[in-house]
Amino acid sequence: MTVGIPIRRLWPEPSTLPLDDAALTTLYGRADRPHLRVNFVASLDGAVSVDGYSAGLSGEPDKRIFGLLRMLCDALVVAAGTLRHEGYRAVRLDERRRAWRREHGLAEYPTLVVVSGSLDLDPAQAAFADAPVRPVVLTHADAHPPPGLTDVADVLRCGTDRVDLTAGLDELRRRGLSQLLCEGGPQLLGALTAADLVDELCLTVAPLLAGPGPGRITAGDATPPRQLPLRHVLAADDGVLMLRHARD
Numbered sequence: 001m002t003v004g005i006p007i008r009r010l011w012p013e014p015s016t017l018p019l020d021d022a023a024l025t026t027l028y029g030r031a032d033r034p035h036l037r038v039n040f041v042a043s044l045d046g047a048v049s050v051d052g053y054s055a056g057l058s059g060e061p062d063k064r065i066f067g068l069l070r071m072l073c074d075a076l077v078v079a080a081g082t083l084r085h086e087g088y089r090a091v092r093l094d095e096r097r098r099a100w101r102r103e104h105g106l107a108e109y110p111t112l113v114v115v116s117g118s119l120d121l122d123p124a125q126a127a128f129a130d131a132p133v134r135p136v137v138l139t140h141a142d143a144h145p146p147p148g149l150t151d152v153a154d155v156l157r158c159g160t161d162r163v164d165l166t167a168g169l170d171e172l173r174r175r176g177l178s179q180l181l182c183e184g185g186p187q188l189l190g191a192l193t194a195a196d197l198v199d200e201l202c203l204t205v206a207p208l209l210a211g212p213g214p215g216r217i218t219a220g221d222a223t224p225p226r227q228l229p230l231r232h233v234l235a236a237d238d239g240v241l242m243l244r245h246a247r248d
């Protein structure tokens with residue numbers, strides 16, 4: 001891979017040496033137990049989007065970590081809102097990352113898991129129609145799938161009239177999907193926080209003030225504060241910070 005903007009470690013053990021992909025892979029790694037990692041990008045003033053999309057916050061270093069975290073996970077969990085709004089495509093990894101997964105005994109691609117209460121999903125969306133691995137839709141017992149959805153995805157029902165995320169994540173783990181990466185969005189992070197399911201947050205801080213208007217990376221009902229200790233701080237040469245917080 002052509003490495004663009006250098007990324008260096010600021011904390012702990014600051015280093016002026018740019019981190020290559022092997023070093024970044026070691027820094028982020030896979031946990032030795034079931035683990036839910038959440039990955040977001042935000043502006044300095046806490047915005048989750050610019051003009052409604054995360055793209056305005058994300059540059060090459062963030063995309064590099066985004067891809068690396070996808071390589072490391074068993075399943076990529078995303079809320080239906082973000083899937084629809086951001087127009088998710090099928091999860092793809094380049095040959096180098098697929099080779100890394102094969103060498104580490106993983107499936108070539110992570111499984112896409114879409115969380116939806118309404119099942120207002122389009123089976124023709126590329127995330128489903130072109131998926132290299134059959135996606136899972138996590139929903140509840142009362143939800144009715146649109147025509148064609150069960151042709152392209154497994155529908156997993158946890159909870160009677162709302163999604164029981166704790167039971168859902170347990171079931172994913174029972175299916176061998178132990179290392180979960182959640183790419184948002186805010187309502188899903190709020191619900192995962194409420195259920196105390198977040199083991200790790202990787203947060204890219206983009207060096208810009210987005211101004212008032214956009215929401216935060218979390219949304220929904222108030223929850224008790226949860227401690228999430230700092231594990232590392234990386235900085236890219238374009239001024240982007242990459243924080244990793246995780247519980248013990």
Ligand SMILES: NC(=O)c1ccc[n+]([C@@H]2O[C@H](COP(=O)([O-])OP(=O)(O)OC[C@H]3O[C@@H](n4cnc5c(N)ncnc54)[C@H](OP(=O)(O)O)[C@@H]3O)[C@@H](O)[C@H]2O)c1
Pocket residue numbers: 039040041042047048049052053054057079080081082083085086115116117118119120162163165183184185186187188189191192219
């Ligand atoms: N900066 C970043 O890193 C980042 C990352 C992701 C998203 N975003 C931004 O966030 C915005 C989208 O946010 P959003 O408000 O739509 O929130 P969201 O969490 O992406 O999506 C909300 C929808 O997802 C489903 N969902 C989420 N949590 C659920 C739960 N606990 N149980 C059942 N279903 C659940 C529901 O879908 P149904 O309606 O199908 O029931 C709900 O309506 C976009 O602007 C996107 O660009 C930014």
